[in-house]
Amino acid sequence: MTHRIVFVEDDADLAELISDFLSRHEMNVLIDPRGDSAVDTILREQPDLVLLDIMLPGKDGLTICRELRPMYSGPIVMLTSLDSDMNQILGLELGANDYILKTTPPSVLVARLRAQLRNHHPETPQAPAQSSSLRRLAFGQLEVDPVNRDVVLDGEQVILSTSDFDLLWQLASHAGEIMKREDLLKKLRGVSYDGLDRSIDVAVSRLRRKLGDNPLEPFRIKTVRNKGYLFSLSGWE
CATH class of the missing domain: 1.10.10.10 (Winged helix-like DNA-binding domain superfamily/Winged helix DNA-binding domain)
Structure with missing residues (x-):
């Protein structure tokens, strides 16, 4: 089963690298490089999961998470280089389901995304x-x-x-x-x-x-x- 993901990330090279890796693990990724368009993109696409950077042009990821949570029921995963406890706590308090550092090995990233997808979109739901x-x-x-x-x-x-x-x-x-x-x-x-x-x-x-x-x-x-x-x-x- 292929899952649809919106990845909000302004680093084009990193976004492409992660997108290519996820695509090899049954995840179809749509990249949005700007924070000020992310909420509209996510609500329009209704992906299975949102992967969200914090430092973004136009609007930061924490603000996006806070605005998005009342309107989007799927998992929101923060993927960021900011490793402070305060940012992790704030992200989770604002509605993120997980907080992952960009230094995390790609295989571990995939495993944690799959865990979120299993929790929200079981493979064999009742039709x-x-x-x-x-x-x-x-x-x-x-x-x-x-x-x-x-x-x-x-x-x-x-x-x-x-x-x-x-x-x-x-x-x-x-x-x-x-x-x-x-x-x-x-x-x-x-x-x-x-x-x-x-x-x-x-x-x-x-x-x-x-x-x-x-x-x-x-x-x-x-x-x-x-x-x-x-x-x-x-x-x-």
């Missing part, structure tokens, strides 16, 4: 279409086709990433039921909920935006306090 029969679901103006993985709302096609569609299918195929965060995390990523992981909350917020839900008072994908999320049967008229 969402298997949780119900392969039938098209319709709720008022919303149609969800699990075979072609198409979503239509008010006659317009909604473009969703793979992870967004998987989340929508889980919610829609359990419409009218409260889906717990831990159940969604287990079904979608094959990992247990530790009480701190907010990736499902981030993903739901992103899905709401794409489906025209009200972020302040959602009426299509509702938050049920201390329980989880409810896909409304009546919010699509």
Whole structure:
């Protein structure tokens, strides 16, 4: 399985060297050399993992991490020459999943990236279409086709990433039921909920935006306090 990575690095030679090495280990790398365009690139590409330098033109990596974390649920790995304890602590506190020095041997870098990818994107996740029969679901103006993985709302096609569609299918195929965060995390990523992981909350917020839900008072994908999320049967008229 080939994983997609966005690598934010302004040293062209180093970026190319690491990209070539990762490509030999089933990682397809897109390089962005500027910090001030990185967030837009990542949100557009929706990669499986973000590899992020700290010292960048336009915007530093710590700022990018802080801005990106509420909008991106995948792993963020800092790759930097700054080895101070303070930078490591700050990076992890701002939402990075790992902090790796550029002096780390390439084989160790690959192993640590693979560990992050396994945790967030298990090799054999439950296919969402298997949780119900392969039938098209319709709720008022919303149609969800699990075979072609198409979503239509008010006659317009909604473009969703793979992870967004998987989340929508889980919610829609359990419409009218409260889906717990831990159940969604287990079904979608094959990992247990530790009480701190907010990736499902981030993903739901992103899905709401794409489906025209009200972020302040959602009426299509509702938050049920201390329980989880409810896909409304009546919010699509």
